[in-house]
Amino acid sequence: MGATNEKEMTLEGGFMMPHANSFGHTFRNYDAESERQEGVENFYRRNHIYQTVDFVRKMREEYGKLKRVEMSIWECCELLNEVVDESDPDLDEPQIEHLLQTAEAIRKDYPNEDWLHLAGLIHDLGKVLLLPIFGGLPQWAVVGDTYPVGCRFDESIVHHKYFMENSDYNNPAYNTKYGIYSEKCGLNNVLMSWGHDDYMYLVAKENKTTLPSAALFIIRYHSFYALHREGAYEHLMNDEDVENLKWLNIFNKYDLYSKSKVRVDVEKVKPYYLSLIEKYFPAKLKW
Numbered sequence: 001m002g003a004t005n006e007k008e009m010t011l012e013g014g015f016m017m018p019h020a021n022s023f024g025h026t027f028r029n030y031d032a033e034s035e036r037q038e039g040v041e042n043f044y045r046r047n048h049i050y051q052t053v054d055f056v057r058k059m060r061e062e063y064g065k066l067k068r069v070e071m072s073i074w075e076c077c078e079l080l081n082e083v084v085d086e087s088d089p090d091l092d093e094p095q096i097e098h099l100l101q102t103a104e105a106i107r108k109d110y111p112n113e114d115w116l117h118l119a120g121l122i123h124d125l126g127k128v129l130l131l132p133i134f135g136g137l138p139q140w141a142v143v144g145d146t147y148p149v150g151c152r153f154d155e156s157i158v159h160h161k162y163f164m165e166n167s168d169y170n171n172p173a174y175n176t177k178y179g180i181y182s183e184k185c186g187l188n189n190v191l192m193s194w195g196h197d198d199y200m201y202l203v204a205k206e207n208k209t210t211l212p213s214a215a216l217f218i219i220r221y222h223s224f225y226a227l228h229r230e231g232a233y234e235h236l237m238n239d240e241d242v243e244n245l246k247w248l249n250i251f252n253k254y255d256l257y258s259k260s261k262v263r264v265d266v267e268k269v270k271p272y273y274l275s276l277i278e279k280y281f282p283a284k285l286k287w
C-alpha cells in the first residue's frame with residue numbers, strides 16, 4: 001500500500017483499511033457526486049425493476065445446466081479482464097487485479113487458510129456472464145449487490161426506491177416479511193437476485209469442488225450487503241449460515257478495501273494460485 005497516505009488508513013488486524021477509494025470518496029457511497037454516481041444509480045434502477053421471482057427461477061434453471069463452455073479456473077480469470085462492472089463506485093482497476101488484490105491481502109493476514117485465498121481469487125469469476133459466449137447478460141443481471149426475491153425488499157438495500165417498479169412489489173405472496181419463506185429456513189432455500197455470486201456457486205458445486213462450506217457461502221453471498229453489513233434478513237438464516245457468516249464478514253473487508261492502485265505481479269503469484277486450483281478443483285470445469 002506504499003503509495004497511499006497512512007494517516008488516511010485504519011489498522012484492523014494486520015490489514016490497513018483506506019478511508020477513501022481511488023476516486024477520493026468513502027467506499028460504497030452511492031449518493032456522493034462522482035463521475036460514477038449516475039451510471040451506478042441507473043444500473044440499480046434496472047436491477048431493481050427486473051429481478052423478480054420468475055426471472056431468478058428461469059436463470060437458475062438455464063445456467064444450472066452448465067452447457068456453455070469448458071475451461072479451467074485460471075482461464076476464466078484471464079477472460080475476466082474483458083469485463084467492466086458498471087455497478088461498482090469504487091473499482092478503477094481491471095477485474096483480475098481485483099481478484100489478486102483480494103486474495104493476496106487475505107493471504108498476508110491468514111497465511112494458513114489457503115481455501116480463503118482461493119475464495120478471494122474466484123469470488124467474482126461469475127462476471128463472465130457478461131461475455132457473449134455466456135449469453136452476454138445485461139449488467140443488471142450479473143453485478144451489483146444481491147438480495148432475496150420472494151419476500152419484502154428490505155429498505156437497507158442500495159437505491160431501494162426503485163423496487164416500487166418491480167412487478168413483485170405489489171404481489172401479496174411476495175411482499176411480506178417472510179413471503180414464500182419461513183423462519184430460519186436457511187439461506188440455501190432462499191432465492192437470491194440472479195448474478196455472478198449464485199452462478200459461481202453453482203459452477204463450483206456442480207463441478208464438485210472440495211472447498212469447505214464457508215468458501216461456498218462466501219462466493220454465494222458476498223454481494224448480499226443487506227445481510228452482512230446491515231443485518232437484514234437474519235430471520236431466514238439457520239445455524240450453519242450463522243457460522244459461515246463469520247467468515248464472510250472477514251472476507252468482506254478484503255474484498256472491499258483492497259481495491260487500490262497497487263498492482264499485483266500476476267506472473268509472480270500465478271504458480272501459488274495454480275497449486276490451490278489444482279488442490280480444490282478439477283483441471284477443466286463445466287460453465
Ligand SMILES: O[C@H]1[C@H](O)[C@@H](O)[C@H](O)[C@@H](O)[C@H]1O
Nearest residue numbers: 085087088143144145222223
Ligand atoms: O458493485 C459491486 C460489485 O459488482 C461486486 O463484485 C459485488 O460483489 C458487489 O456487491 C457490488 O456492489
Ligand SMILES: [Fe+2]
Nearest residue numbers: 123124222223
Ligand atoms: Fe462480487
Ligand SMILES: [Fe+2]
Nearest residue numbers: 098123124255
Ligand atoms: Fe469482489
